[in-house]
Amino acid sequence: MNRNDGTDNRSGIVDQSLGYFNHHLIQLYVSRCKLIADHHETFMKRSLVHPLNDVSIDRLTNINGATMLNSEQLHQLAAICRQASDTEIMPRFRKLGSDQVEEKQNHHDLVTIADQAAETFILDKLRALYPDALLIGEESVYQDPAALSQFSKAALSFVLDPIDGTWHYANGSVNFGVMLSVASHGEVVAGIIFEPISGDYMWAIKGQGAFDRVDGQDRPLKAGHQSSLPLSETMGCFSFGVSKGEDRPRAIQAVMQMGRVMDYRCAAAEYRLLNTGATAFVIFQGTLNLWDHGAGLLISQEAGAVARMLDGSQYAPQNTGKLLVAESEARWNEVAALFS
Numbered sequence: 581m582n583r584n585d586g587t588d589n590r591s592g593i594v595d596q597s598l599g600y601f602n603h604h605l606i607q608l609y610v611s612r613c614k615l616i617a618d619h620h621e622t623f624m625k626r627s628l629v630h631p632l633n634d635v636s637i638d639r640l641t642n643i644n645g646a647t648m649l650n651s652e653q654l655h656q657l658a659a660i661c662r663q664a665s666d667t668e669i670m671p672r673f674r675k676l677g678s679d680q681v682e683e684k685q686n687h688h689d690l691v692t693i694a695d696q697a698a699e700t701f702i703l704d705k706l707r708a709l710y711p712d713a714l715l716i717g718e719e720s721v722y723q724d725p726a727a728l729s730q731f732s733k734a735a736l737s738f739v740l741d742p743i744d745g746t747w748h749y750a751n752g753s754v755n756f757g758v759m760l761s762v763a764s765h766g767e768v769v770a771g772i773i774f775e776p777i778s779g780d781y782m783w784a785i786k787g788q789g790a791f792d793r794v795d796g797q798d799r800p801l802k803a804g805h806q807s808s809l810p811l812s813e814t815m816g817c818f819s820f821g822v823s824k825g826e827d828r829p830r831a832i833q834a835v836m837q838m839g840r841v842m843d844y845r846c847a848a849a850e851y852r853l854l855n856t857g858a859t860a861f862v863i864f865q866g867t868l869n870l871w872d873h874g875a876g877l878l879i880s881q882e883a884g885a886v887a888r889m890l891d892g893s894q895y896a897p898q899n900t901g902k903l904l905v906a907e908s909e910a911r912w913n914e915v916a917a918l919f920s
């Protein structure tokens with residue numbers, strides 16, 4: 581049979597097509613490998629910026645009886661938050677199945693598989709680095725509140741909210757953060773609010789100011805950006821939706837005298853807005869959990885904000901009532917007066 585018949589020609593076309601097809605497959609494969617390699621390199625760079633195995637409790641300093649971290653140690657903690665974000669939080673964002681989200685006290689109060697996995701990840705790392713420290717995680721304390729009772733006595737403790745703003749996270753909204761505070765004998769000495777979406781974080785060490793670390797560069801935080809504005813022209817956050825019974829019309833009355841008011845249901849986002857100067861005040865109410873406020877309060881105070889309960893007392897873990905954090909003493913008094 582003549583080999584130069586139509587069959588051979590068709591084979592030639594098929595071979596050519598297959599060659600073309602294979603060429604594209606190879607190109608696709610190479611670009612996919614490059615993508616994975618780039619992602620891996622970024623991940624490794626992020627993870628290795630602050631190696632986690634060279635810190636131990638005996639390197640922590642003791643100042644006036646309080647255990648203190650230095651900034652290197654704090655950034656190592658932020659690197660742990662970043663690793664938890666990269667491995668447990670972001671890979672599940674907008675991909676949660678209905679069986680991976682559970683209600684806690686009501687249908688607005690959620691916990692997801694990512695909260696639990698991120699908490700386990702971070703607490704395991706902290707346990708390895710600081711074996712003698714007291715570890716308090718939102719999700720583990722929810723199961724067993726006993727750890728909270730040791731908070732005021734522990735020489736060194738870590739308090740973690742693995743995902744603050746779980747309602748947002750579970751609903752695909754970007755307002756959520758990892759919050760970690762470090763305390764000694766019940767006093768918060770360092771805090772981090774890590775933002776998984778951007779990879780940036782706010783941080784503070786007691787007595788050393790507060791900073792927003794954006795793309796690896798620290799920007800000092802300074803409260804009071806809106807101090808020249810009348811209250812009616814400011815923006816603030818107030819969880820007025822939590823108000824119940826006769827407290828509700830009072831809350832609405834107060835809101836009517838404020839400028840623009842938001843209710844984020846995410847302390848990480850609300851402390852960020854206050855400390856960048858986007859808002860002039862924030863009022864939290866209900867049960868004021870230590871893991872929701874330890875880091876945020878220290879960062880705010882180090883930035884120069886004023887924070888007290890509305891009755892004038894200092895915040896204490898698991899307080900109930902209203903906590904007002906304002907850009908200045910004058911603003912604090914002005915907002916507090918709306919509730920008197």
Ligand SMILES: [Mg+2]
Nearest residue numbers: 718741743744
């Ligand atoms: Mg949480």
